[in-house]
Amino acid sequence: MTELLVGTKKGLMVLRGSAGRPLAIAGRAFAGEAVEFAMRDPRSGRYFAAVTHGQFGPHLFYADDPTKEWKQAEGPAFPPAANAAVERIWVVEPGIGDGILWCGVAPAALFRSTDGGKSWRLVEGLWNLPERATWEPGAGGLCLHSICPWPGEAKRLAVGISSAGVWLSEDAGESWRRSVGGLVPRYLPEEARKDTHAYCVHNMHRAPRQPRTLYMQFHGGVYRSDNGGDSWNDIGSDRGLPSDFGFPLVIDPHDPDRAYIIPLKADADRVTPDGCVRVYETGDRGNTWVARADGLPRSQAYLTVLRQAFCSDGGKPLGLYFGATSGEVFGSVDGGRTWSTVAARLPPVASVRCGVS
Amino acid sequence: MPRIILSGSVREHAGGLGAIEVGGATAAAAIEALQAAYPALRGWVVDERGALRRHVKLFLRGEAIALDAPVAPGDEVHVVAAISGG
Numbered sequence: 001m002t003e004l005l006v007g008t009k010k011g012l013m014v015l016r017g018s019a020g021r022p023l024a025i026a027g028r029a030f031a032g033e034a035v036e037f038a039m040r041d042p043r044s045g046r047y048f049a050a051v052t053h054g055q056f057g058p059h060l061f062y063a064d065d066p067t068k069e070w071k072q073a074e075g076p077a078f079p080p081a082a083n084a085a086v087e088r089i090w091v092v093e094p095g096i097g098d099g100i101l102w103c104g105v106a107p108a109a110l111f112r113s114t115d116g117g118k119s120w121r122l123v124e125g126l127w128n129l130p131e132r133a134t135w136e137p138g139a140g141g142l143c144l145h146s147i148c149p150w151p152g153e154a155k156r157l158a159v160g161i162s163s164a165g166v167w168l169s170e171d172a173g174e175s176w177r178r179s180v181g182g183l184v185p186r187y188l189p190e191e192a193r194k195d196t197h198a199y200c201v202h203n204m205h206r207a208p209r210q211p212r213t214l215y216m217q218f219h220g221g222v223y224r225s226d227n228g229g230d231s232w233n234d235i236g237s238d239r240g241l242p243s244d245f246g247f248p249l250v251i252d253p254h255d256p257d258r259a260y261i262i263p264l265k266a267d268a269d270r271v272t273p274d275g276c277v278r279v280y281e282t283g284d285r286g287n288t289w290v291a292r293a294d295g296l297p298r299s300q301a302y303l304t305v306l307r308q309a310f311c312s313d314g315g316k317p318l319g320l321y322f323g324a325t326s327g328e329v330f331g332s333v334d335g336g337r338t339w340s341t342v343a344a345r346l347p348p349v350a351s352v353r354c355g356v357s
Numbered sequence: 358m359p360r361i362i363l364s365g366s367v368r369e370h371a372g373g374l375g376a377i378e379v380g381g382a383t384a385a386a387a388i389e390a391l392q393a394a395y396p397a398l399r400g401w402v403v404d405e406r407g408a409l410r411r412h413v414k415l416f417l418r419g420e421a422i423a424l425d426a427p428v429a430p431g432d433e434v435h436v437v438a439a440i441s442g443g
Contacts, residue, residue, distance in 0.1 A: 055412040055438035056367055056401040072370070072397050077405040085404035 002313065004331075005047065005066060006323055006343070007035035007351030012049050014066045015343055019319060019357065020333040023342045027067030037308050038066075039353040041094045041101065044116050047355065048073075050089035058089050060103070062117050066355065075120035076103050076111035082127060084109070091308065092117065093147040096154035104144035108135060108161045110173060123173040126159070131178065134197040135164035138219065145307055148206035148214060150228070158206065158214065158229045165199030166216075168229050182232035186220045187267065203249040203307055207256035215259045215286070217249045222261060224286045235286025242273040248310030252318055252335070257285045260292075260312075260336060262305045262322060271302035279320070281336050295339035296330060303328070309349050313357035323349030359428040361391050362435040370397040376433075384415050384434055385424040402436055412439040 004015040004023060012035040015023035029035075030051045036058075037050040047066045052058040061070040078084045084107055091104045095112070103111040103120055109127050111120040126132075135142055146160030155172040158179075165180040180199045188196055200219035207213040215235075216223040222236030222244050236244030243263040252258035260281050265273040272278065277296040280289040297303070303324040313319035320336050323329040329343040329352060358378045368375055372395065379394065381387035385407065392399045403409055403424070415422050416435040428434055 053366075053401075055410060057404060057410050059400065077400055080406070083406060085406050085408065 002319070002331075002357045003040075003355035004321055004329065004342070005038040005040065005049075005351070005353045005355050006329060006346060006349055007038045007049070007308070008327075008347035008349050009034050010347035011035055012038050012051075012066065013343070013346055014355070015329070017342075019313075020331070020340065021342075022340075023329075023331075025343075029063075029066060029070060030061075035350065036088060037091055037351045037353075039092055040066075040355040041092075041117065043094060046117060048092045048117055050092065052088055058086050058105075060089055060092070060117075060120070073113075073118055073120060076105055076109075076122070077120075078109070079122055082109075082122060087141060088143065090143050090145040091147055093149065096149050096151065100154070102147045102149070102157070104147050104159065106137075106141040106143035108132075108142045108144040108164060110144055110147070110159060112173065125169070125171075125174045126167065126176055129176060131197065132164075135161065136198050138162040138200045140307075146201065146204035148204060148229075150206065150211045151208050152211070156211075156228070158204065160201035160204035160216070162202065163198045163200035163219070165197070166201060166204065166229055166232075179229050179231070181230070182234070183216075183218060183223060184221060184234070202247045205249055205251045205259075207251050208253050210256035213256045213285075215249060215251055217246050217261055218244075219267065220245050222286065233286075235282070239287065240289040240291075241280055242278070245270075246305075247307040248305050248322060250310055250312050250320060253312065253314050254316055254318070255283075258283050258335075259286065260310070260320060261289075262310060264304065270304050272305075275300050275302055277301050277303055277330075279322070279332075279336050279339075292332070292336040292339070294337060295332075306350050308351040308353075311353045313354040315357055319354065319357055321352050321354065323352045325349060358430050359387050359432040359434055361387060362433050364436070365438055367398070367401055367436065367438070370401055371395045382427060382429075383424065384417070384422055384426045384428055387428055387434060388424070413437070414439065 006013040014027035016026040017023035060073040110123040148158040150156035203217040223232040278293040310322040318335040325348040327346040331342040379390035
């Protein structure tokens with residue numbers, strides 16, 4: 001059984017069925033509310049949903065069965081001294097160690113749970129950085145959307161912030177250093193790039209089998225780090241991509257050389273290029289990219305795929321799934337070689353994660 | 358004691374109740390008392406700074422009031438979600 005958690009503008013859709021076939025809506029939670037991220041912690045089996053109520057703000061919920069009762073977590077919420085309020089919950093990421101999870105929000109901040117996600121506390125080391133005063137929002141707000149723990153090393157962590165760059169910690173969030181070497185903010189005049197703080201990271205993931213390897217989709221640019229995020233190498237220019245702008249990014253958890261992106265045409269035109277839906281795959285660390293489009297719409301298809309709307313199931317062969325703001329969800333059960341529509345006519349899709357497979 | 362009147366889905370977080378008597382001499386104090394009685398409501402009507410959510414209004418005797426408005430025993434403070442959405 002394959003289970004997808006699809007966060008949409010009008011609730012969480014829990015899709016279930018046989019891999020490679022259309023999936024059915026087995027449950028819908030938070031009807032009418034925007035579910036901007038949902039995932040399952042594979043260690044505990046606990047599900048999480050980040051829900052932003054149109055009037056009553058963002059809240060995090062958890063459940064043991066996503067089709068049944070959800071409970072509200074305690075937080076994430078800023079302590080009084082922070083004089084801030086959570087605007088949106090962008091991501092929940094399992095950490096290293098029993099009960100440890102991380103949560104990224106807007107305005108850009110990191111929260112940590114030590115009780116399996118029931119309660120959350122602000123990581124003050126990041127929030128209190130003096131440099132935070134210089135951080136500026138991207139179009140989606142000043143958000144911490146990417147959290148990359150280091151398998152086997154509980155204290156090492158990388159986070160990606162739009163548009164404040166990559167920040168690394170080696171002491172579980174007590175102290176941080178920025179790491180943007182190699183990133184080129186082409187959206188700024190050349191003479192303004194040297195001193196800028198505005199590094200608009202769109203997505204970042206770490207290769208679990210080779211933690212020093214990270215991939216990043218930037219605001220114009222695709223990058224790979226070979227040294228744990230200390231520096232970044234361009235893997236997007238002149239390598240077969242129709243555009244190096246986009247948001248979605250997946251790494252094959254079994255192969256650190258293999259990654260997938262879904263380019264959009266440009267920052268001013270955030271749709272699939274040429275009216276053609278294509279996933280691009282690299283099997284050589286980004287030296288070359290190949291279009292994977294068999295089974296995807298090939299013409300008159302101007303889709304937008306958001307940051308959190310692309311995932312893998314972690315299987316072998318690798319299952320891949322992504323959703324569009326036009327309400328389709330596409331899937332592949334063979335590592336991207338062939339695709340099919342697994343759901344359609346959903347509300348705009350913000351997030352896709354595999355629950356069980 | 359003033360009463361807080363809840364409508365719509367936010368009632369779910371107050372045990373399904375639509376009218377709840379609370380203490381407090383201001384609207385803010387009444388909301389804080391409400392949150393203390395129903396912790397699941399914390400963060401819904403006001404954010405963690407204590408600021409009223411942008412698309413929520415409080416009404417007393419037919420008029421919108423601010424959080425620092427005084428409330429008296431017998432007053433009914435209506436928590437109203439804006440007509441907004443997409």
